[in-house]
Amino acid sequence: MMQNDISDKAKATRKRILDAAIRVFAHKGFHDTRVDEIVEESGSSKGAVYFYFPGKQQIFLALIDEFADLLERRLTGAVDQEQGGVRRVNAALKTCLETFGRYRGLAKIFLIQAVGLGAAFEEKRSELHQRFANLIKCYLDQAVAAGEIPPIDTEVVAFAWMGAINEVVIRWVQTGEPEPTRVLLTLRVMLLRGIGVPEADIDGLAITPIEIVEKSS
Amino acid sequence: MMQNDISDKAKATRKRILDAAIRVFAHKGFHDTRVDEIVEESGSSKGAVYFYFPGKQQIFLALIDEFADLLERRLTGAVDQEQGGVRRVNAALKTCLETFGRYRGLAKIFLIQAVGLGAAFEEKRSELHQRFANLIKCYLDQAVAAGEIPPIDTEVVAFAWMGAINEVVIRWVQTGEPEPTRVLLTLRVMLLRGIGVPEADIDGLAITPIEIVEKSS
DNA sequence: ATCAATAAACCGACCAGTCAGTCTAAAGTG
DNA sequence: CACTTTAGACTGACTGGTCGGTTTATTGAT
Numbered sequence: 001m002m003q004n005d006i007s008d009k010a011k012a013t014r015k016r017i018l019d020a021a022i023r024v025f026a027h028k029g030f031h032d033t034r035v036d037e038i039v040e041e042s043g044s045s046k047g048a049v050y051f052y053f054p055g056k057q058q059i060f061l062a063l064i065d066e067f068a069d070l071l072e073r074r075l076t077g078a079v080d081q082e083q084g085g086v087r088r089v090n091a092a093l094k095t096c097l098e099t100f101g102r103y104r105g106l107a108k109i110f111l112i113q114a115v116g117l118g119a120a121f122e123e124k125r126s127e128l129h130q131r132f133a134n135l136i137k138c139y140l141d142q143a144v145a146a147g148e149i150p151p152i153d154t155e156v157v158a159f160a161w162m163g164a165i166n167e168v169v170i171r172w173v174q175t176g177e178p179e180p181t182r183v184l185l186t187l188r189v190m191l192l193r194g195i196g197v198p199e200a201d202i203d204g205l206a207i208t209p210i211e212i213v214e215k216s217s
Numbered sequence: 218m219m220q221n222d223i224s225d226k227a228k229a230t231r232k233r234i235l236d237a238a239i240r241v242f243a244h245k246g247f248h249d250t251r252v253d254e255i256v257e258e259s260g261s262s263k264g265a266v267y268f269y270f271p272g273k274q275q276i277f278l279a280l281i282d283e284f285a286d287l288l289e290r291r292l293t294g295a296v297d298q299e300q301g302g303v304r305r306v307n308a309a310l311k312t313c314l315e316t317f318g319r320y321r322g323l324a325k326i327f328l329i330q331a332v333g334l335g336a337a338f339e340e341k342r343s344e345l346h347q348r349f350a351n352l353i354k355c356y357l358d359q360a361v362a363a364g365e366i367p368p369i370d371t372e373v374v375a376f377a378w379m380g381a382i383n384e385v386v387i388r389w390v391q392t393g394e395p396e397p398t399r400v401l402l403t404l405r406v407m408l409l410r411g412i413g414v415p416e417a418d419i420d421g422l423a424i425t426p427i428e429i430v431e432k433s434s
Numbered sequence: 435a436t437c438a439a440t441a442a443a444c445c446g447a448c449c450a451g452t453c454a455g456t457c458t459a460a461a462g463t464g
Numbered sequence: 465c466a467c468t469t470t471a472g473a474c475t476g477a478c479t480g481g482t483c484g485g486t487t488t489a490t491t492g493a494t
Contacts, residue, residue: 009473010472010473013473013474028335028336029333029334029335029336029339030333031248031334031335032335032336032337034448034449034450035449035450035451036449036450039476044474044475045474045475045476046450046451046452046475046476046477047452047453047473047474047475047476048473048474048475050450050451050452051472051473051474052473055450055451056450056451112332112333112339113333114333115329115332115333116246116247116329116330116331116332116333116334117246117248117333118245118246118248118249119245119246119249120249122246122329126391129384129388152403152406152407153395153399153402153403155395156385156395156399156400156403156404157403157407159384159385159388160381160382160384160385160403160404160407161381162384163380163381163382163383163384163385163387164377164378164380164381164384165377165380166380166384167346167376167377167379167380167381167383167384168373168376168377168380170380171346171376174343178370178372178373182370182373183373185370186369186370186373186374186377187373187377189369189411190369190374190377190411190412191411193410193411193412193413194406194407194408194410194411195407195410196410226439227438227439230439230440251482251483251484252483252484252485253483253484261440261441262439262440262441262442263440263441263442263484263485263486264439264440264441264442264486265439265440265441267484267485267486268438268439268440272484272485273483273484273485435494436493436494437492437493437494438491438492438493439490439491439492439493440489440490440491440492441488441489441490441491442487442488442489442490443486443487443488443489444485444486444487444488445483445484445485445486445487446483446484446485446486447482447483447484447485448481448482448483448484449479449480449481449482450479450480450481450482451478451479451480452477452478452479452480453475453476453477453478453479454475454476454477454478455474455475455476456473456474456475457472457473457474457475458471458472458473458474459470459471459472459473460469460470460471460472461468461469461470461471462467462468462469462470463466463467463468463469464465464466464467
């Protein structure tokens with residue numbers, strides 16, 4: 001029991017540090033964030049930070065990796081529950097917007113603050129984009145194979161879709177505009193039309209508003 | 218005459234510094250670039266660098282602003298020479314890919330290295346994206362007004378287009394894949410379909426391969 | 435001689451990371 | 465039970481290298 005208390009307290013400290021890191025990194029970016037700011041924001045000490053993490057860079061990478069995994073889990077989960085290419089894309093898009101909305105700080109870190117940090121981070125960024133593009137490509141290939149849409153260069157389209165979603169989400173995370181529901185409606189029509197989905201199939205989709213529930217980690 | 222020589226030599230030095238800055242910034246990003254590296258790469262001296270520029274940050278911003286202007290000039294120029302929404306979009310896309318291809322270093326700086334640099338740069342980035350999104354939005358609005366395409370949320374679409382293009386170009390600048398001509402073909406079909414352009418109009422577009430001529434500044 | 439242009443030594447603020455040590459609680463010991 | 469020992473969690477003052485930027489010296493053109 002005492003063992004658990006200690007362990008729990010330790011876990012709590014670690015989490016406090018990570019949560020603080022999300023806040024500071026999201027707001028100031030990697031280079032403008034001082035480790036001492038994370039220390040202050042977390043209410044712990046520099047020693048504690050370096051006790052739980054090897055360094056500043058690893059805290060940052062930990063946040064990104066964790067969020068990438070979360071996003072992928074949610075996406076595959078949501079997609080697998082639907083059937084038919086069109087409905088799946090719709091589900092994925094909705095999940096994407098919801099997840100970014102729920103973890104706005106992490107979204108900002110993931111989409112903006114993790115870019116342009118030099119060679120050390122560039123590889124990671126490239127790998128992550130590759131990973132999600134591949135995810136999209138797979139579903140697109142399935143839709144092509146199933147004859148739901150005409151053949152296309154799914155690789156290019158996958159990257160283009162990712163870019164389109166990212167850009168709109170970035171804009172929204174930063175300015176609060178345009179509202180996610182509006183984004184979902186416009187984006188899904190545009191993306192689905194773009195790959196040759198018949199207008200009728202698109203119109204058949206439900207207009208489900210997106211709920212945004214903020215959460216820290 | 219000698220006056221000109223001096224002036225020419227001075228201009229040349231300034232340009233050598235900027236060219237060197239492009240190479241180093243593109244390769245290592247803002248923070249990992251040492252001013253001394255630009256000095257070495259340019260074959261000039263630290264004194265020369267601080268004689269021509271107020272500081273590291275201003276060199277970086279100068280490069281970005283210059284390139285943004287160049288890109289906008291080229292885009293509006295190319296678009297204004299065409300008529301009809303579909304042909305215009307095609308021209309814009311082609312110009313975009315050609316320009317990014319011609320100035321690959323600047324493209325990398327513009328699309329990657331200028332992101333995630335903290336508050337000081339974030340405003341600039343946001344403003345630039347806004348500016349280009351607006352450019353796209355205007356042309357989309359024209360197409361809607363002319364009845365060429367059905368009404369849509371042009372603001373969201375404009376951002377989505379920009380994101381799509383950026384992402385694909387980034388990928389290409391970094392890996393050399395996929396080839397620009399392939400990108401152009403896929404992207405224009407996808408984007409035009411996405412806003413409801415009739416298939417027949419899209420098929421009518423010429424298949425003009427993109428030539429890539431590298432150039433420094 | 436004068437002054438713009440250039441070279442290079444130099445300065446010092448800044449900050450990631452270290453480390454010697456404290457505190458608390460559990461485990462061993464007789 | 466009393467008491468020592470061990471171990472894990474945590475503290476915060478301190479350091480040492482790194483660069484942006486400055487200063488000073490030198491060049492060379494007119």
